[in-house]
Amino acid sequence: MRIGVLDVGSNSAHLKVVDLVAGGAPRPLAAVKRPTRLAEAIDADGVVGEDAVCRLVGSVGEAVRAAGAYGAGELIAFATSAVRDAANQQQIVAQVEAVTGVRLGFLSGRDEARLTFLAARAWYGWSAGRLLLADIGGGSLEIAHGEGQEPALAVSLPLGAGRLTRAHLPGDPPARKDVHRLRAHVYERLADICAQVKEDLDGRPSVRPVATSKTFTQLARLTGAPKRKAGPYARRELRLDRLREQIPVLADRCAEARAKLRGVSRPRAPQILAGAIVAEALMTTLGLDRVDICPWAIREGLMIRRLQAMTDPAAADEETAHLTQAVPVFPAPGRPSLRPVPSLSA
Structure with a gap:
């Protein structure tokens, strides 16, 4: 088909x-x-x-x-x-x-998280064990974790890079006080859900943290990950220490100047700072020093769901049928x- x-x-x-x-x-x-x-x-x-x-x-x-x-x-x-x-x-x-x-x-935001998790599971396979997934979009942040094809937890928060840029970073470049306020806002919004995730994972076998989305991909490239031409199988990761080094660089530059940095595209340059703040806050709050970048995301999750339904009609569900x-x-x-x-x- x-x-x-x-x-x-x-x-x-x-x-x-x-x-x-x-x-x-x-x-x-x-x-x-x-x-x-x-x-x-x-x-x-x-x-x-x-x-x-x-x-x-x-x-x-x-x-x-x-x-x-x-x-x-x-x-x-x-x-x-x-x-x-x-x-x-x-x-x-x-x-x-x-x-x-x-x-x-x-x-729904939860279904976006579920389908993205399904794509990550298909990419990494069962040998990856429990996955902890994060995806920063334009309007929302999705978080999910689990051992199977379906996550044990899947949530969506209104912490997308575009949404936060519009609401909290009006300047170009933004005022330092606005950057500090946004960082405090993100940490506050993440506190409860990250506490729940950490409680869920406490005492469990090792967890593989993975991230999808253009925001994470571009942040990884900005901090030294391989170029796109290296292909989908080249390992890419985002390290927290390198991300922290780049946030002041992004904050001091206007969007036009950010677009000249390694890996940052012109369309995403205005919102990459907000995305970096969310990524840093999430990794810090969850105690992650690095995340692997998964090349598959929600589109591939939808493909896999449709493929499952081809061989097992019971696998079809309302999230994709409509x-x-x-x-x-x-x-x-x-x-x-x-x-x-x-x-x-x-």
């Missing part, structure tokens, strides 16, 4: 077209990624601006063309917190469907421009 998985996030709409074969790993064929830049277009009332909505519609349209051009039979389409939490969410969803035929669905739809007919001149995806890459 050939499917497309479309993830509409705060910075981009990212489609992956993959072949699913029972007993095998998802085989990537192509990907298309187009900007949405929703994070910078949300006003104080939580409304996404019209220009950004139009940009989103165009990006989803390109994804539909790509899925159709590569013969995908199904499309799993979902939007993360930037759209899910928007004050004009219904208008955005209606506009996207009216123009492209795509019905954007949503996952996201799956036929690929709309959305004609466009010529073949869309896609980049090839190496096997098993993120």
Whole structure:
């Protein structure tokens, strides 16, 4: 079965077209990624601006063309917190469907954590033992841990890098007092859940801490991890001591200057400081001196869930069923421009 998985996030709409074969790993064929830049277009009332909505519609349209051009039979389409939490969410969803035929669905924060955990488990396998997962998105932070395919705990907190940047870091570069206040806010919000996680893990066998998301990936590269061209199997980790060294560097620079640092992309440069503060606070509170960077995340979790349902219908659940739809007919001149995806890459 050939499917497309479309993830509409705060910075981009990212489609992956993959072949699913029972007993095998998802085989990537192509990907298309187009900007949405929703994070910078949300006003104080939580409304996404019209220009950004139009940009989103165009990006989803390109994804539909790509899925159709590569013969995908199904499309799993979902939007993360930037759209899910928007004050004009219904208008955005209606506009996207009216123009492209795509019905954007949503996952709860807990289900995002569960599916991302499933992807990490598939990547590392059973030999990894108990996994402790963290994922910093644009609007939320997901945390999960467990020994099986399903986590024993899965939670979502409103500590996404984009959300915190808008609410707490108005300057470019931000004032030092704002950075200190944000750090205190993050530590306060993490205290209870991290205490619960530590209690859950106390006395258990060794835990493998892993992290996903572009924020963690770019922070790892900033602190010395291998480049993307090294491939998905190169080990990448984020070390707490090196992260702490880079936070003052990020805080002293404007977004334009941050984008010139190793590994930091221009779209994420405005919010990478907030992401670094969350990562540092989380690792410190949980007593982690390093985390491994997992190249698979929520898109791959959805692929695996669909693959499970192919061989065992009982494995299908409501979290993904409402996201799956036929690929709309959305004609466009010529073949869309896609980049090839190496096997098993993120």
